[in-house]
Amino acid sequence: MPFAREGDSAPTFMDAFFTATSAVTVTGLATVDTGTYWSMIGQIIILVLVEIGGIGIIALATILGLFVGGRLGLRTQMLAQVDMHVVSLGEVRPLFRRVTVTLVSFQAVTALILTIRYRLVYFDSLPEAVWHGVFDAVMAFNNAGFSLNSDSLTRYAGDVAVIIPISVAVFIGAVGFPVLAELYRGWRRPSRWTIHTRLTVWGSLMLFAIGSLAFLTIEWANPATLGNMPLVEKVVTAIEGGIMPRSGGLQSFDWNHVEAETQGIAVVMMFIGGGSASTAGGIKVTTFLLLAFVILAELRGDPEVQIGRRSVSGRTVRTAVSIALLAVMLVYGGTLLLMLMSGASYIEALFETTSAFGTTGLSTGLTPELNAPSQLVLIVLMFVGRVGTIAAASAFVLRRRQPRYHLPEEQPIIG
Amino acid sequence: MPFAREGDSAPTFMDAFFTATSAVTVTGLATVDTGTYWSMIGQIIILVLVEIGGIGIIALATILGLFVGGRLGLRTQMLAQVDMHVVSLGEVRPLFRRVTVTLVSFQAVTALILTIRYRLVYFDSLPEAVWHGVFDAVMAFNNAGFSLNSDSLTRYAGDVAVIIPISVAVFIGAVGFPVLAELYRGWRRPSRWTIHTRLTVWGSLMLFAIGSLAFLTIEWANPATLGNMPLVEKVVTAIEGGIMPRSGGLQSFDWNHVEAETQGIAVVMMFIGGGSASTAGGIKVTTFLLLAFVILAELRGDPEVQIGRRSVSGRTVRTAVSIALLAVMLVYGGTLLLMLMSGASYIEALFETTSAFGTTGLSTGLTPELNAPSQLVLIVLMFVGRVGTIAAASAFVLRRRQPRYHLPEEQPIIG
Ligand SMILES: [K+]
Ligand SMILES: [K+]
Numbered sequence: 001m002p003f004a005r006e007g008d009s010a011p012t013f014m015d016a017f018f019t020a021t022s023a024v025t026v027t028g029l030a031t032v033d034t035g036t037y038w039s040m041i042g043q044i045i046i047l048v049l050v051e052i053g054g055i056g057i058i059a060l061a062t063i064l065g066l067f068v069g070g071r072l073g074l075r076t077q078m079l080a081q082v083d084m085h086v087v088s089l090g091e092v093r094p095l096f097r098r099v100t101v102t103l104v105s106f107q108a109v110t111a112l113i114l115t116i117r118y119r120l121v122y123f124d125s126l127p128e129a130v131w132h133g134v135f136d137a138v139m140a141f142n143n144a145g146f147s148l149n150s151d152s153l154t155r156y157a158g159d160v161a162v163i164i165p166i167s168v169a170v171f172i173g174a175v176g177f178p179v180l181a182e183l184y185r186g187w188r189r190p191s192r193w194t195i196h197t198r199l200t201v202w203g204s205l206m207l208f209a210i211g212s213l214a215f216l217t218i219e220w221a222n223p224a225t226l227g228n229m230p231l232v233e234k235v236v237t238a239i240e241g242g243i244m245p246r247s248g249g250l251q252s253f254d255w256n257h258v259e260a261e262t263q264g265i266a267v268v269m270m271f272i273g274g275g276s277a278s279t280a281g282g283i284k285v286t287t288f289l290l291l292a293f294v295i296l297a298e299l300r301g302d303p304e305v306q307i308g309r310r311s312v313s314g315r316t317v318r319t320a321v322s323i324a325l326l327a328v329m330l331v332y333g334g335t336l337l338l339m340l341m342s343g344a345s346y347i348e349a350l351f352e353t354t355s356a357f358g359t360t361g362l363s364t365g366l367t368p369e370l371n372a373p374s375q376l377v378l379i380v381l382m383f384v385g386r387v388g389t390i391a392a393a394s395a396f397v398l399r400r401r402q403p404r405y406h407l408p409e410e411q412p413i414i415g
Numbered sequence: 416m417p418f419a420r421e422g423d424s425a426p427t428f429m430d431a432f433f434t435a436t437s438a439v440t441v442t443g444l445a446t447v448d449t450g451t452y453w454s455m456i457g458q459i460i461i462l463v464l465v466e467i468g469g470i471g472i473i474a475l476a477t478i479l480g481l482f483v484g485g486r487l488g489l490r491t492q493m494l495a496q497v498d499m500h501v502v503s504l505g506e507v508r509p510l511f512r513r514v515t516v517t518l519v520s521f522q523a524v525t526a527l528i529l530t531i532r533y534r535l536v537y538f539d540s541l542p543e544a545v546w547h548g549v550f551d552a553v554m555a556f557n558n559a560g561f562s563l564n565s566d567s568l569t570r571y572a573g574d575v576a577v578i579i580p581i582s583v584a585v586f587i588g589a590v591g592f593p594v595l596a597e598l599y600r601g602w603r604r605p606s607r608w609t610i611h612t613r614l615t616v617w618g619s620l621m622l623f624a625i626g627s628l629a630f631l632t633i634e635w636a637n638p639a640t641l642g643n644m645p646l647v648e649k650v651v652t653a654i655e656g657g658i659m660p661r662s663g664g665l666q667s668f669d670w671n672h673v674e675a676e677t678q679g680i681a682v683v684m685m686f687i688g689g690g691s692a693s694t695a696g697g698i699k700v701t702t703f704l705l706l707a708f709v710i711l712a713e714l715r716g717d718p719e720v721q722i723g724r725r726s727v728s729g730r731t732v733r734t735a736v737s738i739a740l741l742a743v744m745l746v747y748g749g750t751l752l753l754m755l756m757s758g759a760s761y762i763e764a765l766f767e768t769t770s771a772f773g774t775t776g777l778s779t780g781l782t783p784e785l786n787a788p789s790q791l792v793l794i795v796l797m798f799v800g801r802v803g804t805i806a807a808a809s810a811f812v813l814r815r816r817q818p819r820y821h822l823p824e825e826q827p828i829i830g
Contacts, residue, residue: 178828194825194827195825195827196827196828199827260754260760260761261751261754261755263761264750264754264761265751268747276828276829276830277828283830284828284829284830286827286829287829287830290827290829291736291740294733294736294737295736295737295740295741297733298733298734298737298811298814299737299811299814300814301811301813301814301815301816302816303815303816303817304821304822305733306822307825307827309822310822310823310824310825311821311822311823311824311825312824312825312827313824314729314733316827316829317729317732317733317736318709318712318713318720318729318732319830320829321706321709321710321732321736322709322713322714325706325709325710326710332679332683335679336676336679336680339675339679340633340676345675345762346675346678346679346761346765347760347761347762350761389830390830392830393828393829393830396714398716399713399714399715399716400716401716401717401718402718407719407721407724407725407726408725408726409725409726409727409728410609410610410722410725410726412609412610412611412614412701412705412722412727412731413593413611413691413699413701413808414691414699414701414702414705414731414734414735414738414808415691415698415702415734415738415805415807415808415809
């Protein structure tokens with residue numbers, strides 16, 4: 001696709017392949033500078049790939065959830081609320097359409113706010129402001145980390161009228177279709193929400209609060225991030241620092257220069273990611289919180305894992321454990337491989353592989369410097385991170401067999 | 416204890432406290448050089464503390480296992496093999512005595528081998544060779560990493576007649592009482608071993624093989640470790656490199672100069688540790704392998720988690736998951752705390768905290784350089800790592816309540 005490249009030269013195969021994968025998986029890691037390497041046509045292709053990738057992954061997860069009964073939770077929810085006994089694709093379609101319309105309207109409003117602010121403060125020409133506003137709004141809602149600026153959001157650092165709309169868009173985009181659908185129909189009655197919605201909503205808010213507070217505390221005096229900022233900008237940037245690692249990928253500061261502890265916390269946040277059937281990646285908020293409830297049940301000695309007057313079956317626990325552990329193995333293996341092949345340090349490699357697996361797109365700047373085999377590792381991680389958790393969870397549920405006989409039980413010593 | 420200190424000065428409180436904790440928990444991390452800082456009396460105290468700590472932890476785990484029915488697995492085993500219906504402390508005591516006698520004999524043989532070798536090659540005086548031989552044999556069997564030499568085993572690097580006896584002693588010490596007891600009575604019939612013994616034996620051998628092969632491959636050309644060695648010494652050192660991180664703590668090379676990938680693998684090995692009711696630390700081989708079998712069951716769609724024609728209950732799985740995740744939180748929290756308080760790099764802090772939690776005792780050299788609060792973090796980690804997993808597992812079993820009613824089931828979306 002030479003026409004996609006700025007100037008006369010054609011893009012290299014690896015750059016094109018990496019960028020396409022990063023766009024379709026709504027990650028945002030980039031081997032080249034989006035704004036200068038790609039032509040206008042190339043940038044539009046990225047925009048379209050991101051929008052298709054974002055809607056595609058939501059649709060895929062939703063449809064898989066319908067065919068793989070129970071996985072999506074929609075059946076339980078609909079049974080409880082509208083007393084239906086079969087959920088068909090047709091019944092979900094209008095819901096999906098309404099959510100899509102809502103999301104596109106949100107994107108339009110965000111684009112409008114950004115455009116006005118960009119025109120007033122940052123760009124002299126209106127078309128340029130509009131193009132940046134639209135691009136950033138689409139990226140934010142799809143949780144993709146591409147930016148037309150070579151320094152991502154750095155020039156807007158601490159600007160409440162840019163960073164906050166983008167952060168809110170990222171947060172909403174990371175919630176996921178089933179939760180948005182349920183909120184759409186019954187957001188006023190939290191007591192009647194499904195377990196899935198409760199876990200996702202409260203978990204996302206909790207992770208946001210912890211992430212932002214930790215960021216504010218640790219980075220308070222760091223001149224590369226909050227050190228030289230007035231209070232309001234500090235808070236705005238800390239909000240960004242708490243939301244973006246959960247899958248946003250846009251950045252108004254250099255993640256290579258944050259404190260090492262902040263990088264360590266961001267790795268955990270990228271690994272957890274956002275809500276199920278959303279544009280966010282990671283093992284998902286529900287998977288993570290379910291494991292926390294398993295610990296809680298053990299600490300209390302509960303016979304069943306309980307979440308708000310509901311029990312969760314042992315098989316669901318096993319699925320969650322398996323997904324989380326397979327993800328740990330994948331990220332750890334990728335990290336060791338990246339270290340072996342590129343000579344990157346431990347935390348550099350861990351940060352970039354977790355960002356790829358979580359389709360987050362945050363970078364300490366390592367990706368463009370990597371050799372082709374290392375970039376291939378990241379491509380595989382983005383792909384597996386994008387469809388792997390959904391595919392694995394569906395496959396696990398589909399493969400479940402009913403017991404035909406019981407083996408005698410035996411207890412190995414634990415601990 | 417000024418008399419324990421070499422020369423006229425008294426030891427500082429922190430050094431004495433750290434060393435005593437490290438000895439009783441059979442870890443081996445040290446803030447000072449054992450051979451020069453402590454007097455002969457001080458070194459004997461360390462030797463005694465290690466022997467008491469080692470036997471104590473085995474006895475504690477065994478007794479807890481008896482009172483907390485089922486946890487130890489001995490009941491199942493004895494029921495199966497000798498058809499008894501009650502297991503009392505009295506019935507285990509002769510077994511415990513026989514195992515102890517065997518272990519002490521092993522220690523004596525190891526001490527003899529080491530003494531002969533030390534006298535022939537390394538030391539001119541016989542008393543010195545005897546003292547080093549006895550000290551190293553006791554350390555090895557108790558999986559404690561103290562050494563009378565300031566450079567640990569470095570002067571013996573690659574010496575098959577020193578490194579191999581010590582590595583074998585560490586390996587046997589890390590197996591644990593219940594397995595040794597069962598092997599003692601029926602080692603010829605692996606098909607009748609309990610699940611616990613099978614998991615421990617095959618798991619330990621597997622981790623040893625993987626660890627040594629990975630070490631050999633990654634370190635092959637590293638001049639700081641295997642690079643300049645002839646083949647036999649390479650193999651001997653790789654065997655050490657595969658066994659020691661699983662809780663030994665003695666080292667014939669500098670873990671600060673191994674490849675970063677080897678450090679990364681060692682961190683995992685230290686975290687897993689050795690067998691239950693042994694002198695090794697970590698979450699234990701059975702806990703780790705049980706999680707692997709959970710994944711396997713999910714991949715195959717099995718209704719129950721199966722290990723060799725036996726099923727493992729969902730509650731046992733939950734306990735294993737809880738122990739492993741609490742350990743991850745502990746090590747990760749300790750790592751961030753150490754980074755914040757000492758300015759250590761990510762991998763340095765992770766290596767040292769995992770070594771403390773796993774009561775391994777391997778060090779990249781960070782421990783002596785740490786300030787008092789950071790050393791206190793390591794002390795807490797050693798203590799919790801030593802008794803925490805056993806206490807938590809027992810408490811979880813004791814707290815288990817029978818279900819009085821069932822809550823309605825609901826399934827959050829995983830992945
Ligand atoms: K992203
Ligand atoms: K040790």
